[in-house]
Amino acid sequence: MNQMSKKTIISKIIGKKHHLFSYPFFHLPSRLLVFQIHYDVATCNLFLQSYANHKNLTKGKQLHSLMVTSGFIHLPSSITSLINMYSKCNQMEEAVLVFHDPYRERNVFAYNAIIAGFVANGLAADGFQFYKRMRSVGVMPDKFTFPCVVRACCEFMEIRKIHGCLFKMGLELNVFVGSALVNTYLKVDGMEDAEKVFEELPERDVVLWNAMINGYIKIGHLNKAVAVFKKMGEEGISLSRFTTTSILSVFTSMGDINNGRAIHGIVTKMGYSSCVAVSNALIDMYGKCKHNKDALLIFEMINEKDLFSWNSIISAHEQCGDHDGTLRLFGKMLASRVLPDVITITVVLPACSHLAALMHGREIHGYMIVNGLGKNENSDDVLLNNAVMDMYAKCGCMKNAGIIFDLMRNKDVASWNIMIMGYAMHGYGTEALDMFHRMCEAQIKPNVVTFVGVLSACSHAGFVHQGRSFLTRMELEFGVIPTIEHYTCIIDMLGRAGQLGEAYDLAQRIPLQDNLILWMALLGACRLHGNAELGNVVGEKIRQLEPKNCGSGSYILMSSLYGVVGRYEEALEVRRTMKEQNVKKTPGCSWIELKNGLYVFSMGDRTHHELNALINCLCGFQYFHDEVMHSF
Template identity: 45%
Template structure:
């Protein structure tokens, strides 16, 4: 009789073991999917959990919520939480849901869930709950809420917990409350690397670089071993200061500590070298990485952009897409200016299509991508497409109007630029200094002298904006193009000691109208203000050459030689068939098809001479 219950228990025991074994396997696979952001496989596992009933386990529920949160699917994470039978009684499930909302840019929802947890019978927030709530408050800028949570932490005895303390420090510094952050730090008896990182990185993000470095040095003097997050914080300081020397020292330290395999550290180094124009070093780090994340691609593209290596930016974007990596708004912001600079319209249209299908554009109150696309179309000469995009924007900021006004001006459609400016004045937003540069430049290119004079007067009288050197330069250029050289000169004189650009505009006008004496005077003024610049000498040489004053031309060129001044060669890009980008500098002989290119060029010049009577300014060009 005693044998029967033993045999009856064995199947239950086997089932229990099987249940725990299967659950453990599913959770492990869910964690792997989360690490790899593999959403399709995750959904398949979720379906299996539902079919087996294992989804009711708090462990499975927490794993699913964390997975969807890491895959940027907060709605799915919240759905799992709300449908889970275990969520009212299991703190792990609550913590996963609050953390998921906070980490996906939904701080208000995270805070509401935190408050709801605080009122749940039998449950209380723990040391892992509070940091998520603090982060949510910080993202909302709710300093009073942070202080309330701080008081609660003190009351329940969690104020010295490392997770909570580091979250408080980050929140206070994020909100600019440095004194309160320092007070939390000073009251801690035990400080681990996370606490030190909060201080180093927090002050760096506040722009208080000296204080950030003080805490880093203090940390090192106390024998604390830096982590990858310490290194990225310190590198951000040197990047902001463009301090390449100290940045290289940290790079050497990174190699010594064995942190050079960390993706975040490599990304920070790429950013440092890119912003310091050390492009070869940035490329070397990028190519040595074992794997790349989205930040790696974006950092390298930004490095190319900082060095105006537009072809490199576009080539890397192609490589990114070939590798199956999804671009984000930062990627688009790096690539579209490169398209603009090299007039790669076909490539830009492809990116526009991607922005639409990925849902990046057309979002109300988020004009970042639309502005970049509009700027690309305008600079690639597709003005009508730029205007269609402008008209279709659900909302516009001041940059949207500025881009379109500038586009009309650059294409010689000054009347439309002025008309759009007046429309902006009526419907808002208020014009800024950049708006006036665009509309004044438009008046200059279209010869709208009276409109330009009126706009300069309205700038300060109606809008309270003081004209800068750029505005005076636009007006001097406008007057000079119209042949009103004396008025242009008066504007240059009004600009004062820092008006080299205004005198340069006047000098260009003198050259245009063949006034070599006035040009010489203007060149002298520019040279006094910019002794290391070659621009004024080049313009003056061109003026003398065009007027046939070869002895004066020779003297200008001798002055340039004595001062060691050289004109940087011009560089152009051309996209052939939408598939390949070619770059050329003046006098380039390095291209593999240089002979064929120059044969075609000479043929075109001959045709232009015969058909249209075109005669190139050979002397002026030689003078440059």
């Protein structure tokens, strides 16, 4: 046998030191025997450490059994390694069993390991109990104990008490303890104390600087976060990948694409591009700054895309209003077998709402139900439920929207608004107003959006008298000052009801009358009732407001209005003007989801073989082969 150490030989047998776990454990003793080495406690601990880091519980348990039969189990180092292995495999019950074995000594290592295990598993209170027990049985904590104990504190007074204890023991200047102190003070809103700890520490490493940056981000002081980042550079602290993700989130929030790009450069230079979290932060930055092409480039370069990568690229598309892109990427995400979470669903559902893609919305809702997404023990995720309800409402499925609404344990004002708007949008005026009255009975204070829904319901259902009454009551009774959207609803309502003169008077009287939608609503009413004289006046007003060559809506309405009243020459003249000024009309289309796909209907298109059977009107339709829609 040569002079190599046991550790070196093990490493040679297995390969690279970080791949210890990849070597089948059951081969280990025999292979060691080939090298004439008998495994010992140190070897077992080495393997336990590796299994812990790779969360390989099966092999960890096998080794545990072997250690029991080999008699290694009573040694303090074995206990610590076993507790660590079970903790990292999220098996705290097993870790506690090892800790409590009556034949074993519980020294500071064992206590440190069990406290760390509880804290890492999100069971801070249990970790804190073990710290108390440690003190009561007279085991002295050390510099390894406190970073975890400090993390276990969840109240300001608790952390102050521990801080005092650290001071007495002379451990408050340790950089690990300091980082934990800074983070915990930040958690309990003690930014001033965190700053004090930071200032007083003699040694400040990159983790500590990062903690300060994150602290300022948490309290919304983004400029201070940038200042800390700059100071890091001045003091020659080398940035870690954690620094880059944090500072990227700052520039993302600021919408600062230039500095974001500068960080991208640093990331590339430092070789952090291969880190998926860094790439995810870059995707988010480019997406929020409306640079989707760059976001996609980064996304495509990631080898192992995680949930964050998918959520970031999907939300980048949705934020740009690319609802098709959102659904296409969502389909690809499912095909990649990455499971969506609450965030994915919250981003994707509005895309279904915008496209009125009921079938996909339903599938997503089904996925939520099966996987219990959005449901908690005591309270549901209101925003997620609102998104589902909104999807059903916008897709015209008010029955399902109503079922979800009735089942929701927690409702907010938006939940009520979605129902009112949904009923209003689909012409159920009475139901919308009933919902409003139920809302008032439930003591929910209506807001600006509520009255857009209420007035819109009155407009679509022809409740002119009630609409007028609501316009007065909303301010006097509910303290909601009418905005241009509310006045537009009223003008639309009066116009639909044929009260064009009154609608025009109101349009002229209200503040902020330079609103295109408002006048377009009135022009629509002129067309509906064939009033070409008022239509001319309104059309002129719109042409003044509408930038040249921008939008075709008013031209189309004017041309249609002249057609309705039989003034065909003038109708043709409007069309000629449109041609001269190169104003183009985007062809309108509708679509319907059937069992085998999405069908798009557009004017004049008669290409589908089942045209007559499917739809008895002048519109044609074409089968819409969209890989997105079929990839679910």
